Amino acid sequence: MVAGGAGGLGGVLARAFAERGARIALADIDGTRARKIAETLGAADGTGLGCALDVRKQTSCAGAVRRVVKRFGRLDVLINAVGIFxxxxxxxxxxxxxxxxxxxxxxxxxxxxxAAGRIMVKKKSGRIITIASVSSRVANPGYAAYAAAKAGVSQLTRVLALEWAPFGVTVNAVGPAMTPTPLTRELLADGERHAAALARIPLGRFGTPEDLIGVAVLLASDAGAFITGQTIFVDGGRTLD
Ligand SMILES: NC(=O)c1ccc[n+]([C@@H]2O[C@H](COP(=O)([O-])OP(=O)(O)OC[C@H]3O[C@@H](n4cnc5c(N)ncnc54)[C@H](O)[C@@H]3O)[C@@H](O)[C@H]2O)c1
Structure with a gap:
Protein backbone atom coordinates (compact mmCIF):
# COMPACT_ATOMS: atom_id res chain seq x y z
CA MET A 1 0.00 0.00 0.00
CA VAL A 2 1.42 3.34 -1.03
CA ALA A 3 -0.12 6.24 0.87
CA GLY A 4 0.47 9.43 -1.09
CA GLY A 5 0.63 7.23 -4.17
CA ALA A 6 -0.62 10.04 -6.40
CA GLY A 7 2.44 12.14 -5.57
CA GLY A 8 5.83 12.51 -7.23
CA LEU A 9 7.74 10.09 -5.00
CA GLY A 10 4.83 7.79 -4.11
CA GLY A 11 3.83 7.30 -7.74
CA VAL A 12 7.33 6.25 -8.80
CA LEU A 13 7.69 3.90 -5.82
CA ALA A 14 4.30 2.32 -6.53
CA ARG A 15 5.28 1.71 -10.14
CA ALA A 16 8.67 0.27 -9.10
CA PHE A 17 7.02 -2.20 -6.75
CA ALA A 18 4.39 -3.12 -9.35
CA GLU A 19 7.16 -3.76 -11.89
CA ARG A 20 8.73 -6.13 -9.38
CA GLY A 21 5.52 -8.10 -9.10
CA ALA A 22 3.86 -6.56 -6.05
CA ARG A 23 0.14 -6.08 -5.95
CA ILE A 24 -0.34 -2.39 -5.32
CA ALA A 25 -2.89 -0.21 -3.61
CA LEU A 26 -2.52 3.53 -3.96
CA ALA A 27 -4.25 5.79 -1.47
CA ASP A 28 -4.21 9.55 -1.58
CA ILE A 29 -6.27 12.57 -0.64
CA ASP A 30 -6.59 12.90 -4.41
CA GLY A 31 -8.51 9.65 -4.74
CA THR A 32 -9.34 10.25 -8.40
CA ARG A 33 -5.70 10.48 -9.35
CA ALA A 34 -4.82 7.49 -7.16
CA ARG A 35 -7.47 5.42 -8.96
CA LYS A 36 -6.23 6.58 -12.34
CA ILE A 37 -2.61 5.62 -11.59
CA ALA A 38 -3.73 2.32 -10.05
CA GLU A 39 -5.48 1.45 -13.28
CA THR A 40 -2.19 1.75 -15.13
CA LEU A 41 -0.39 -0.39 -12.55
CA GLY A 42 -2.52 -3.46 -12.34
CA ALA A 43 -4.56 -3.27 -15.48
CA ALA A 44 -3.36 -6.56 -16.93
CA ASP A 45 -4.43 -8.74 -14.02
CA GLY A 46 -6.81 -6.27 -12.46
CA THR A 47 -4.82 -6.01 -9.24
CA GLY A 48 -4.31 -2.26 -8.91
CA LEU A 49 -6.46 -0.56 -6.29
CA GLY A 50 -6.83 3.18 -5.92
CA CYS A 51 -8.70 4.83 -3.08
CA ALA A 52 -9.15 8.08 -1.22
CA LEU A 53 -7.29 8.60 2.03
CA ASP A 54 -6.88 11.52 4.39
CA VAL A 55 -4.05 10.66 6.77
CA ARG A 56 -5.18 13.40 9.15
CA LYS A 57 -8.23 11.31 10.01
CA GLN A 58 -8.02 8.10 11.98
CA THR A 59 -11.23 6.72 10.46
CA SER A 60 -9.99 7.39 6.93
CA CYS A 61 -6.71 5.56 7.66
CA ALA A 62 -8.55 2.58 9.13
CA GLY A 63 -10.99 2.58 6.22
CA ALA A 64 -8.28 2.63 3.54
CA VAL A 65 -6.35 -0.18 5.22
CA ARG A 66 -9.59 -2.17 5.53
CA ARG A 67 -10.20 -1.77 1.81
CA VAL A 68 -6.73 -3.01 0.98
CA VAL A 69 -7.09 -6.06 3.21
CA LYS A 70 -10.53 -6.78 1.80
CA ARG A 71 -9.20 -6.59 -1.74
CA PHE A 72 -5.91 -8.48 -1.33
CA GLY A 73 -6.55 -10.51 1.82
CA ARG A 74 -3.39 -9.06 3.41
CA LEU A 75 -1.17 -6.03 3.86
CA ASP A 76 2.55 -6.77 3.69
CA VAL A 77 4.14 -3.37 3.14
CA LEU A 78 3.05 0.19 3.82
CA ILE A 79 4.96 3.00 2.16
CA ASN A 80 3.84 6.40 3.38
CA ALA A 81 4.81 9.12 0.91
CA VAL A 82 2.21 11.67 2.01
CA GLY A 83 3.41 15.15 2.74
CA ILE A 84 2.89 18.88 2.46
CA PHE A 85 5.59 21.51 2.44
CA ALA A 115 -3.82 1.51 11.03
CA ALA A 116 -1.37 -0.70 9.11
CA GLY A 117 0.43 -1.75 12.29
CA ARG A 118 -2.77 -3.06 13.84
CA ILE A 119 -3.13 -5.50 10.94
CA MET A 120 0.58 -6.39 10.79
CA VAL A 121 0.98 -6.95 14.54
CA LYS A 122 -1.94 -9.38 14.46
CA LYS A 123 -0.42 -11.17 11.46
CA LYS A 124 3.04 -11.07 13.09
CA SER A 125 4.75 -9.69 9.99
CA GLY A 126 4.93 -6.51 7.99
CA ARG A 127 7.07 -3.63 6.81
CA ILE A 128 6.37 0.05 7.33
CA ILE A 129 8.39 2.63 5.43
CA THR A 130 7.76 6.34 5.92
CA ILE A 131 9.29 8.97 3.69
CA ALA A 132 10.94 11.35 6.13
CA SER A 133 13.44 13.94 4.86
CA VAL A 134 16.94 15.31 5.32
CA SER A 135 14.96 17.75 7.50
CA SER A 136 14.72 14.95 10.06
CA ARG A 137 18.32 15.89 10.77
CA VAL A 138 19.48 19.16 9.20
CA ALA A 139 18.19 22.63 10.04
CA ASN A 140 17.19 25.06 7.31
CA PRO A 141 15.91 28.59 7.92
CA GLY A 142 12.18 28.71 7.21
CA TYR A 143 11.63 25.03 7.94
CA ALA A 144 10.41 25.21 11.57
CA ALA A 145 7.15 23.31 11.03
CA TYR A 146 8.37 20.93 8.32
CA ALA A 147 11.61 20.03 10.09
CA ALA A 148 9.89 19.59 13.46
CA ALA A 149 7.43 17.20 11.82
CA LYS A 150 10.12 15.24 9.97
CA ALA A 151 12.35 14.95 13.04
CA GLY A 152 9.25 13.69 14.81
CA VAL A 153 8.75 11.07 12.09
CA SER A 154 12.25 9.71 12.68
CA GLN A 155 11.74 9.38 16.42
CA LEU A 156 8.23 7.96 15.91
CA THR A 157 9.86 5.38 13.64
CA ARG A 158 12.21 4.31 16.44
CA VAL A 159 9.42 3.92 18.99
CA LEU A 160 7.13 1.98 16.65
CA ALA A 161 10.07 -0.23 15.64
CA LEU A 162 10.68 -1.10 19.28
CA GLU A 163 7.00 -1.71 20.08
CA TRP A 164 6.38 -3.89 17.06
CA ALA A 165 9.68 -5.78 16.90
CA PRO A 166 8.27 -8.63 19.03
CA PHE A 167 5.62 -9.05 16.34
CA GLY A 168 8.02 -9.27 13.40
CA VAL A 169 7.06 -5.86 12.03
CA THR A 170 9.92 -3.60 10.93
CA VAL A 171 9.47 0.16 10.84
CA ASN A 172 11.90 2.42 8.99
CA ALA A 173 12.08 5.83 7.35
CA VAL A 174 13.82 7.04 4.23
CA GLY A 175 15.22 10.57 4.12
CA PRO A 176 15.47 12.12 0.65
CA ALA A 177 17.19 15.39 -0.19
CA MET A 178 15.55 18.07 -2.33
CA THR A 179 13.88 16.38 -5.29
CA PRO A 180 11.91 18.09 -8.06
CA THR A 181 8.25 17.01 -7.61
CA PRO A 182 5.00 18.95 -7.29
CA LEU A 183 5.89 19.43 -3.59
CA THR A 184 8.99 21.48 -4.33
CA ARG A 185 7.91 23.13 -7.60
CA GLU A 186 7.32 26.54 -6.07
CA LEU A 187 10.60 26.64 -4.14
CA LEU A 188 12.66 25.42 -7.09
CA ALA A 189 11.03 27.94 -9.43
CA ASP A 190 12.85 30.64 -7.48
CA GLY A 191 16.30 30.84 -9.11
CA GLU A 192 18.11 31.93 -5.96
CA ARG A 193 16.62 29.23 -3.77
CA HIS A 194 17.15 26.64 -6.50
CA ALA A 195 20.87 27.48 -6.62
CA ALA A 196 21.21 27.56 -2.83
CA ALA A 197 19.50 24.18 -2.44
CA LEU A 198 21.66 22.61 -5.13
CA ALA A 199 24.86 24.02 -3.63
CA ARG A 200 24.14 22.20 -0.37
CA ILE A 201 24.15 18.72 -1.95
CA PRO A 202 27.74 17.37 -2.06
CA LEU A 203 27.07 15.02 -4.99
CA GLY A 204 26.10 18.09 -7.02
CA ARG A 205 22.57 17.26 -8.15
CA PHE A 206 19.05 17.11 -6.81
CA GLY A 207 17.50 13.77 -5.95
CA THR A 208 15.23 11.91 -8.31
CA PRO A 209 12.27 9.76 -7.22
CA GLU A 210 14.11 6.80 -8.75
CA ASP A 211 16.97 7.28 -6.26
CA LEU A 212 14.65 5.96 -3.53
CA ILE A 213 13.68 2.71 -5.24
CA GLY A 214 16.72 0.70 -4.09
CA VAL A 215 16.32 1.48 -0.41
CA ALA A 216 12.54 1.08 -0.49
CA VAL A 217 12.84 -2.34 -2.13
CA LEU A 218 15.58 -3.31 0.33
CA LEU A 219 13.44 -2.37 3.32
CA ALA A 220 10.46 -4.26 1.94
CA SER A 221 12.39 -7.41 1.00
CA ASP A 222 14.01 -10.33 2.83
CA ALA A 223 17.38 -8.58 2.44
CA GLY A 224 16.11 -5.86 4.79
CA ALA A 225 14.56 -8.18 7.37
CA PHE A 226 17.02 -7.22 10.15
CA ILE A 227 16.83 -3.44 9.63
CA THR A 228 14.43 -1.61 11.90
CA GLY A 229 14.02 1.79 13.54
CA GLN A 230 16.34 3.50 11.08
CA THR A 231 16.10 6.65 9.05
CA ILE A 232 18.17 5.92 5.97
CA PHE A 233 19.20 9.05 4.13
CA VAL A 234 19.30 8.93 0.34
CA ASP A 235 20.57 12.43 -0.04
CA GLY A 236 23.77 12.85 -2.06
CA GLY A 237 25.59 13.64 1.18
CA ARG A 238 23.26 16.47 2.25
CA THR A 239 23.23 15.37 5.91
CA LEU A 240 27.00 15.01 6.22
CA ASP A 241 27.86 18.46 7.56
N1 LIG B 1 10.29 16.23 -3.04
C1 LIG B 1 11.23 16.47 -2.11
O1 LIG B 1 12.17 17.25 -2.31
C2 LIG B 1 11.19 15.74 -0.80
C3 LIG B 1 12.37 15.75 -0.02
C4 LIG B 1 12.35 15.12 1.20
C5 LIG B 1 11.22 14.50 1.65
N2 LIG B 1 10.08 14.52 0.88
C6 LIG B 1 8.89 13.86 1.42
O2 LIG B 1 8.49 12.84 0.54
C7 LIG B 1 7.07 12.67 0.63
C8 LIG B 1 6.48 12.73 -0.79
O3 LIG B 1 6.75 13.99 -1.34
P1 LIG B 1 6.57 14.33 -2.89
O4 LIG B 1 7.73 15.13 -3.29
O5 LIG B 1 6.21 13.10 -3.62
O6 LIG B 1 5.31 15.32 -2.79
P2 LIG B 1 3.98 15.36 -3.72
O7 LIG B 1 3.31 16.64 -3.37
O8 LIG B 1 4.33 15.09 -5.14
O9 LIG B 1 3.13 14.14 -3.15
C9 LIG B 1 2.53 14.16 -1.88
C10 LIG B 1 1.21 13.44 -1.98
O10 LIG B 1 0.58 13.47 -0.69
C11 LIG B 1 -0.81 13.65 -0.92
N3 LIG B 1 -1.42 14.19 0.31
C12 LIG B 1 -1.30 15.43 0.82
N4 LIG B 1 -2.01 15.53 1.96
C13 LIG B 1 -2.59 14.31 2.16
C14 LIG B 1 -3.44 13.79 3.16
N5 LIG B 1 -3.87 14.54 4.20
N6 LIG B 1 -3.82 12.50 3.08
C15 LIG B 1 -3.43 11.73 2.03
N7 LIG B 1 -2.64 12.18 1.04
C16 LIG B 1 -2.22 13.47 1.11
C17 LIG B 1 -0.88 14.62 -2.10
O11 LIG B 1 -2.15 14.59 -2.72
C18 LIG B 1 0.23 14.09 -2.98
O12 LIG B 1 -0.24 13.13 -3.90
C19 LIG B 1 6.59 13.75 1.58
O13 LIG B 1 6.49 13.23 2.87
C20 LIG B 1 7.70 14.77 1.53
O14 LIG B 1 7.75 15.55 2.71
C21 LIG B 1 10.06 15.10 -0.35
Missing amino acids: STAAAVDLDRRTWDATIATNLSGAFLIAQ
Whole structure:
Protein backbone atom coordinates (compact mmCIF):
# COMPACT_ATOMS: atom_id res chain seq x y z
CA MET A 1 0.00 0.00 0.00
CA VAL A 2 1.42 3.34 -1.03
CA ALA A 3 -0.12 6.24 0.87
CA GLY A 4 0.47 9.43 -1.09
CA GLY A 5 0.63 7.23 -4.17
CA ALA A 6 -0.62 10.04 -6.40
CA GLY A 7 2.44 12.14 -5.57
CA GLY A 8 5.83 12.51 -7.23
CA LEU A 9 7.74 10.09 -5.00
CA GLY A 10 4.83 7.79 -4.11
CA GLY A 11 3.83 7.30 -7.74
CA VAL A 12 7.33 6.25 -8.80
CA LEU A 13 7.69 3.90 -5.82
CA ALA A 14 4.30 2.32 -6.53
CA ARG A 15 5.28 1.71 -10.14
CA ALA A 16 8.67 0.27 -9.10
CA PHE A 17 7.02 -2.20 -6.75
CA ALA A 18 4.39 -3.12 -9.35
CA GLU A 19 7.16 -3.76 -11.89
CA ARG A 20 8.73 -6.13 -9.38
CA GLY A 21 5.52 -8.10 -9.10
CA ALA A 22 3.86 -6.56 -6.05
CA ARG A 23 0.14 -6.08 -5.95
CA ILE A 24 -0.34 -2.39 -5.32
CA ALA A 25 -2.89 -0.21 -3.61
CA LEU A 26 -2.52 3.53 -3.96
CA ALA A 27 -4.25 5.79 -1.47
CA ASP A 28 -4.21 9.55 -1.58
CA ILE A 29 -6.27 12.57 -0.64
CA ASP A 30 -6.59 12.90 -4.41
CA GLY A 31 -8.51 9.65 -4.74
CA THR A 32 -9.34 10.25 -8.40
CA ARG A 33 -5.70 10.48 -9.35
CA ALA A 34 -4.82 7.49 -7.16
CA ARG A 35 -7.47 5.42 -8.96
CA LYS A 36 -6.23 6.58 -12.34
CA ILE A 37 -2.61 5.62 -11.59
CA ALA A 38 -3.73 2.32 -10.05
CA GLU A 39 -5.48 1.45 -13.28
CA THR A 40 -2.19 1.75 -15.13
CA LEU A 41 -0.39 -0.39 -12.55
CA GLY A 42 -2.52 -3.46 -12.34
CA ALA A 43 -4.56 -3.27 -15.48
CA ALA A 44 -3.36 -6.56 -16.93
CA ASP A 45 -4.43 -8.74 -14.02
CA GLY A 46 -6.81 -6.27 -12.46
CA THR A 47 -4.82 -6.01 -9.24
CA GLY A 48 -4.31 -2.26 -8.91
CA LEU A 49 -6.46 -0.56 -6.29
CA GLY A 50 -6.83 3.18 -5.92
CA CYS A 51 -8.70 4.83 -3.08
CA ALA A 52 -9.15 8.08 -1.22
CA LEU A 53 -7.29 8.60 2.03
CA ASP A 54 -6.88 11.52 4.39
CA VAL A 55 -4.05 10.66 6.77
CA ARG A 56 -5.18 13.40 9.15
CA LYS A 57 -8.23 11.31 10.01
CA GLN A 58 -8.02 8.10 11.98
CA THR A 59 -11.23 6.72 10.46
CA SER A 60 -9.99 7.39 6.93
CA CYS A 61 -6.71 5.56 7.66
CA ALA A 62 -8.55 2.58 9.13
CA GLY A 63 -10.99 2.58 6.22
CA ALA A 64 -8.28 2.63 3.54
CA VAL A 65 -6.35 -0.18 5.22
CA ARG A 66 -9.59 -2.17 5.53
CA ARG A 67 -10.20 -1.77 1.81
CA VAL A 68 -6.73 -3.01 0.98
CA VAL A 69 -7.09 -6.06 3.21
CA LYS A 70 -10.53 -6.78 1.80
CA ARG A 71 -9.20 -6.59 -1.74
CA PHE A 72 -5.91 -8.48 -1.33
CA GLY A 73 -6.55 -10.51 1.82
CA ARG A 74 -3.39 -9.06 3.41
CA LEU A 75 -1.17 -6.03 3.86
CA ASP A 76 2.55 -6.77 3.69
CA VAL A 77 4.14 -3.37 3.14
CA LEU A 78 3.05 0.19 3.82
CA ILE A 79 4.96 3.00 2.16
CA ASN A 80 3.84 6.40 3.38
CA ALA A 81 4.81 9.12 0.91
CA VAL A 82 2.21 11.67 2.01
CA GLY A 83 3.41 15.15 2.74
CA ILE A 84 2.89 18.88 2.46
CA PHE A 85 5.59 21.51 2.44
CA SER A 86 5.87 25.24 2.83
CA THR A 87 8.45 27.54 4.29
CA ALA A 88 8.14 30.67 6.39
CA ALA A 89 10.38 32.59 8.73
CA ALA A 90 9.52 31.45 12.25
CA VAL A 91 8.44 34.97 13.26
CA ASP A 92 5.90 34.97 10.41
CA LEU A 93 4.80 31.33 10.59
CA ASP A 94 1.06 31.35 11.15
CA ARG A 95 -0.60 28.90 13.47
CA ARG A 96 -2.71 27.36 10.71
CA THR A 97 0.33 26.45 8.63
CA TRP A 98 2.09 25.02 11.67
CA ASP A 99 -0.95 22.92 12.58
CA ALA A 100 -1.53 21.73 9.01
CA THR A 101 2.10 20.67 8.60
CA ILE A 102 2.15 18.75 11.86
CA ALA A 103 -1.28 17.22 11.17
CA THR A 104 -0.32 15.81 7.78
CA ASN A 105 3.39 15.11 8.10
CA LEU A 106 3.60 13.90 11.69
CA SER A 107 0.15 12.98 13.05
CA GLY A 108 -0.71 11.54 9.63
CA ALA A 109 2.45 9.43 9.65
CA PHE A 110 1.39 8.05 13.01
CA LEU A 111 -2.24 7.42 12.08
CA ILE A 112 -1.54 5.52 8.86
CA ALA A 113 1.27 3.53 10.51
CA GLN A 114 -1.08 2.71 13.38
CA ALA A 115 -3.82 1.51 11.03
CA ALA A 116 -1.37 -0.70 9.11
CA GLY A 117 0.43 -1.75 12.29
CA ARG A 118 -2.77 -3.06 13.84
CA ILE A 119 -3.13 -5.50 10.94
CA MET A 120 0.58 -6.39 10.79
CA VAL A 121 0.98 -6.95 14.54
CA LYS A 122 -1.94 -9.38 14.46
CA LYS A 123 -0.42 -11.17 11.46
CA LYS A 124 3.04 -11.07 13.09
CA SER A 125 4.75 -9.69 9.99
CA GLY A 126 4.93 -6.51 7.99
CA ARG A 127 7.07 -3.63 6.81
CA ILE A 128 6.37 0.05 7.33
CA ILE A 129 8.39 2.63 5.43
CA THR A 130 7.76 6.34 5.92
CA ILE A 131 9.29 8.97 3.69
CA ALA A 132 10.94 11.35 6.13
CA SER A 133 13.44 13.94 4.86
CA VAL A 134 16.94 15.31 5.32
CA SER A 135 14.96 17.75 7.50
CA SER A 136 14.72 14.95 10.06
CA ARG A 137 18.32 15.89 10.77
CA VAL A 138 19.48 19.16 9.20
CA ALA A 139 18.19 22.63 10.04
CA ASN A 140 17.19 25.06 7.31
CA PRO A 141 15.91 28.59 7.92
CA GLY A 142 12.18 28.71 7.21
CA TYR A 143 11.63 25.03 7.94
CA ALA A 144 10.41 25.21 11.57
CA ALA A 145 7.15 23.31 11.03
CA TYR A 146 8.37 20.93 8.32
CA ALA A 147 11.61 20.03 10.09
CA ALA A 148 9.89 19.59 13.46
CA ALA A 149 7.43 17.20 11.82
CA LYS A 150 10.12 15.24 9.97
CA ALA A 151 12.35 14.95 13.04
CA GLY A 152 9.25 13.69 14.81
CA VAL A 153 8.75 11.07 12.09
CA SER A 154 12.25 9.71 12.68
CA GLN A 155 11.74 9.38 16.42
CA LEU A 156 8.23 7.96 15.91
CA THR A 157 9.86 5.38 13.64
CA ARG A 158 12.21 4.31 16.44
CA VAL A 159 9.42 3.92 18.99
CA LEU A 160 7.13 1.98 16.65
CA ALA A 161 10.07 -0.23 15.64
CA LEU A 162 10.68 -1.10 19.28
CA GLU A 163 7.00 -1.71 20.08
CA TRP A 164 6.38 -3.89 17.06
CA ALA A 165 9.68 -5.78 16.90
CA PRO A 166 8.27 -8.63 19.03
CA PHE A 167 5.62 -9.05 16.34
CA GLY A 168 8.02 -9.27 13.40
CA VAL A 169 7.06 -5.86 12.03
CA THR A 170 9.92 -3.60 10.93
CA VAL A 171 9.47 0.16 10.84
CA ASN A 172 11.90 2.42 8.99
CA ALA A 173 12.08 5.83 7.35
CA VAL A 174 13.82 7.04 4.23
CA GLY A 175 15.22 10.57 4.12
CA PRO A 176 15.47 12.12 0.65
CA ALA A 177 17.19 15.39 -0.19
CA MET A 178 15.55 18.07 -2.33
CA THR A 179 13.88 16.38 -5.29
CA PRO A 180 11.91 18.09 -8.06
CA THR A 181 8.25 17.01 -7.61
CA PRO A 182 5.00 18.95 -7.29
CA LEU A 183 5.89 19.43 -3.59
CA THR A 184 8.99 21.48 -4.33
CA ARG A 185 7.91 23.13 -7.60
CA GLU A 186 7.32 26.54 -6.07
CA LEU A 187 10.60 26.64 -4.14
CA LEU A 188 12.66 25.42 -7.09
CA ALA A 189 11.03 27.94 -9.43
CA ASP A 190 12.85 30.64 -7.48
CA GLY A 191 16.30 30.84 -9.11
CA GLU A 192 18.11 31.93 -5.96
CA ARG A 193 16.62 29.23 -3.77
CA HIS A 194 17.15 26.64 -6.50
CA ALA A 195 20.87 27.48 -6.62
CA ALA A 196 21.21 27.56 -2.83
CA ALA A 197 19.50 24.18 -2.44
CA LEU A 198 21.66 22.61 -5.13
CA ALA A 199 24.86 24.02 -3.63
CA ARG A 200 24.14 22.20 -0.37
CA ILE A 201 24.15 18.72 -1.95
CA PRO A 202 27.74 17.37 -2.06
CA LEU A 203 27.07 15.02 -4.99
CA GLY A 204 26.10 18.09 -7.02
CA ARG A 205 22.57 17.26 -8.15
CA PHE A 206 19.05 17.11 -6.81
CA GLY A 207 17.50 13.77 -5.95
CA THR A 208 15.23 11.91 -8.31
CA PRO A 209 12.27 9.76 -7.22
CA GLU A 210 14.11 6.80 -8.75
CA ASP A 211 16.97 7.28 -6.26
CA LEU A 212 14.65 5.96 -3.53
CA ILE A 213 13.68 2.71 -5.24
CA GLY A 214 16.72 0.70 -4.09
CA VAL A 215 16.32 1.48 -0.41
CA ALA A 216 12.54 1.08 -0.49
CA VAL A 217 12.84 -2.34 -2.13
CA LEU A 218 15.58 -3.31 0.33
CA LEU A 219 13.44 -2.37 3.32
CA ALA A 220 10.46 -4.26 1.94
CA SER A 221 12.39 -7.41 1.00
CA ASP A 222 14.01 -10.33 2.83
CA ALA A 223 17.38 -8.58 2.44
CA GLY A 224 16.11 -5.86 4.79
CA ALA A 225 14.56 -8.18 7.37
CA PHE A 226 17.02 -7.22 10.15
CA ILE A 227 16.83 -3.44 9.63
CA THR A 228 14.43 -1.61 11.90
CA GLY A 229 14.02 1.79 13.54
CA GLN A 230 16.34 3.50 11.08
CA THR A 231 16.10 6.65 9.05
CA ILE A 232 18.17 5.92 5.97
CA PHE A 233 19.20 9.05 4.13
CA VAL A 234 19.30 8.93 0.34
CA ASP A 235 20.57 12.43 -0.04
CA GLY A 236 23.77 12.85 -2.06
CA GLY A 237 25.59 13.64 1.18
CA ARG A 238 23.26 16.47 2.25
CA THR A 239 23.23 15.37 5.91
CA LEU A 240 27.00 15.01 6.22
CA ASP A 241 27.86 18.46 7.56
N1 LIG B 1 10.29 16.23 -3.04
C1 LIG B 1 11.23 16.47 -2.11
O1 LIG B 1 12.17 17.25 -2.31
C2 LIG B 1 11.19 15.74 -0.80
C3 LIG B 1 12.37 15.75 -0.02
C4 LIG B 1 12.35 15.12 1.20
C5 LIG B 1 11.22 14.50 1.65
N2 LIG B 1 10.08 14.52 0.88
C6 LIG B 1 8.89 13.86 1.42
O2 LIG B 1 8.49 12.84 0.54
C7 LIG B 1 7.07 12.67 0.63
C8 LIG B 1 6.48 12.73 -0.79
O3 LIG B 1 6.75 13.99 -1.34
P1 LIG B 1 6.57 14.33 -2.89
O4 LIG B 1 7.73 15.13 -3.29
O5 LIG B 1 6.21 13.10 -3.62
O6 LIG B 1 5.31 15.32 -2.79
P2 LIG B 1 3.98 15.36 -3.72
O7 LIG B 1 3.31 16.64 -3.37
O8 LIG B 1 4.33 15.09 -5.14
O9 LIG B 1 3.13 14.14 -3.15
C9 LIG B 1 2.53 14.16 -1.88
C10 LIG B 1 1.21 13.44 -1.98
O10 LIG B 1 0.58 13.47 -0.69
C11 LIG B 1 -0.81 13.65 -0.92
N3 LIG B 1 -1.42 14.19 0.31
C12 LIG B 1 -1.30 15.43 0.82
N4 LIG B 1 -2.01 15.53 1.96
C13 LIG B 1 -2.59 14.31 2.16
C14 LIG B 1 -3.44 13.79 3.16
N5 LIG B 1 -3.87 14.54 4.20
N6 LIG B 1 -3.82 12.50 3.08
C15 LIG B 1 -3.43 11.73 2.03
N7 LIG B 1 -2.64 12.18 1.04
C16 LIG B 1 -2.22 13.47 1.11
C17 LIG B 1 -0.88 14.62 -2.10
O11 LIG B 1 -2.15 14.59 -2.72
C18 LIG B 1 0.23 14.09 -2.98
O12 LIG B 1 -0.24 13.13 -3.90
C19 LIG B 1 6.59 13.75 1.58
O13 LIG B 1 6.49 13.23 2.87
C20 LIG B 1 7.70 14.77 1.53
O14 LIG B 1 7.75 15.55 2.71
C21 LIG B 1 10.06 15.10 -0.35
